[in-house]
């Protein structure tokens with residue numbers, strides 16, 4: 001049985017944990033990270049090639065400073081590692097003027113003075129003829145948006161952390177965390193670790209490691225679909241933007257073709273509840289694929305129905321779909337980010353910095369009030 005002490009331990013090395021590990025290591029701290037799967041694996045929530053990053057955040061204006069910091073950090077992490085992580089394609093967002101998406105985007109842009117273009121369906125159809133917009137929809141185009149290469153981001157963070165002295169253990173599952181006077185103890189399938197501070201970033205498994213979150217997280221199964229598409233109209237190279245549509249059938253989003261698989265599309269709304277994330281059903285559900293094909297035929301009519309790939313991922317939903325970033329109510333040495341609710345990856349670079357600040361007692365410049373777990377106490 002190994003027993004090792006680190007000043008800081010990061011539990012879970014997916015999107016959030018990899019960033020926290022790097023942010024602690026780059027400060028010269030004695031830190032290690034633990035995961036049960038290899039880095040950039042496909043068993044959690046941070047895989048599937050791409051993730052949207054967008055600035056005028058319809059979910060709430062409080063996210064905007066965090067995403068702006070993430071834009072800076074993704075650029076810096078890519079440069080430090082020597083690899084491109086972010087591709088700016090712009091994003092088209094379309095929906096009813098009294099829906100959730102369009103008013104939310106406009107509110108965030110107004111509060112933070114962000115540049116957007118607002119178009120009618122007709123104007124947008126002329127400019128992007130490969131899309132088809134509903135007549136009564138408002139269309140917004142934001143240039144400062146695009147996609148991140150998700151697995152590349154996770155591995156870049158971990159490798160940079162290692163280059164800065166962090167240790168990585170991705171051969172063991174964490175069984176439990178015990179608070180003791182001398183340190184926080186972390187018991188794993190291979191031994192025991194102790195640390196002065198622990199950052200928990202265990203995604204869909206947050207409630208298993210932190211019982212105080214067990215009734216706050218609902219895990220949803222989320223499929224991803226790729227279809228063959230004309231590279232002259234639907235590829236990044238041809239200038240096709242990312243897209244997010246609020247429709248009567250749900251909210252759908254996607255990415256222009258950027259590899260052999262063609263265009264990627266998924267539904268943001270919906271999803272079946274997952275009892276045990278380790279036993280996630282990975283089989284193709286034909287009905288789910290029909291729903292995205294229906295969306296494509298209405299709004300991206302030139303994309304074919306020839307499927308090239310398929311994957312399954314998980315959303316870890318909080319009760320109000322906003323993040324939970326806090327210290328444990330039982331032990332202030334334990335810090336966590338959980339319940340990223342299917343929209344967290346773009347922020348992980350900044351969340352790593354926020355968690356490292358919290359763990360080291362450094363003041364954060366961000367207003368994190370929206371993300372306190374205590375909002376659910378009343």
Ligand SMILES: Cc1cc2nc3c(=O)[nH]c(=O)nc-3n(C[C@H](O)[C@H](O)[C@H](O)COP(=O)(O)OP(=O)(O)OC[C@H]3O[C@@H](n4cnc5c(N)ncnc54)[C@H](O)[C@@H]3O)c2cc1C
Pocket residue numbers: 011012013014015016017034035036037043044045046047048050051052053172173174175201202203204205206208209222223224266312313314315337338340341342343344345346347
């Ligand atoms: C299909 C899909 C599309 C998405 N699209 C977007 C998007 O376009 N833009 C965006 O910003 N966000 C998007 N998201 C959300 C985003 O990807 C997630 O919010 C984010 O990746 C979550 O990161 P995480 O670190 O919390 O979880 P994970 O990346 O899953 O990391 C958790 C890690 O903890 C480890 N772990 C957990 N428990 C244990 C244990 N007991 N022992 C050892 N290891 C453990 C796991 O193995 C895993 O590596 C999407 C998510 C999905 C599923």
